[in-house]
Amino acid sequence: MARLVLWDVDGTLIHTNGIGSEVFDRAFVQVLGLAPTARITQRVRLSGKTDPQIALEYLELMEIEDPAHHLPLVLELLAVELAAAAETLAANGGSLPGVPELLARLAGADGVHQTLLTGNLAANAAVKVAAFGLDQWLDLEIGAYGSDHADRCELVPIAIERARRLRGVELAPEDTWVIGDTERDFACAQAGRAHCLLVATGGSRVSDLAHLEPDLLLEDLSDTDAVFKILTS
Ligand SMILES: [Mg+2]
Structure with a gap:
């Protein structure tokens, strides 16, 4: 897998x-x-x-x-x-519920490559995840960033291509999950034909996001067992 x-x-x-x-x-x-x-x-x-x-x-x-x-x-x-x-x-921010545990489990799972897909510039994304020690579980080189394209909907293929070129793994859109907290994350998953998990830990509530019908919609990532199983099944 x-x-x-x-x-x-x-x-x-x-x-x-x-x-x-x-x-x-x-x-x-x-x-x-x-x-x-x-x-x-x-x-x-x-x-x-x-x-x-x-x-x-x-x-x-x-x-x-x-x-x-x-x-x-x-x-x-x-x-x-x-x-x-x-x-x-x-000192003032923090990682969200379940995040370190889930990243650690995915980093140890066979065949899973995890990185960032974010509107942040690559340098800023690196600073943000490093501030909370999350970078240790992420392969930042294969990520796709706001510095790669101003349109988030262009970013899924960029990450897939980097994984192919830099890690030698052939991944199809259907092997890919986009995890985000807004309808823009959903639109980017749709554009890239990837699966989508939305969480209500940003500005939007579950009730704001439900109409999008993502593959999975959660309050947060605290049920790491369940989320890990779905992402790796
Ligand atoms: Mg966000």
């Missing part, structure tokens, strides 16, 4: 206690000399979006001329600011 398990980060593996959005503010102050107003921050919902997508939305709502021109520097400083906030993140 071969399996590729693709984990979303924010709201699925970890919570950042708002530090994720604070570093966006700091990056904008560095580049533009001003932070987005509270009204703009409320309008840009971060969940499930890629970092380039979020940054562009901010720049457009801030009515910055030629937003695409500023994007590379905003993203570069976003990475700088998150790296600088790593200790604060470790």
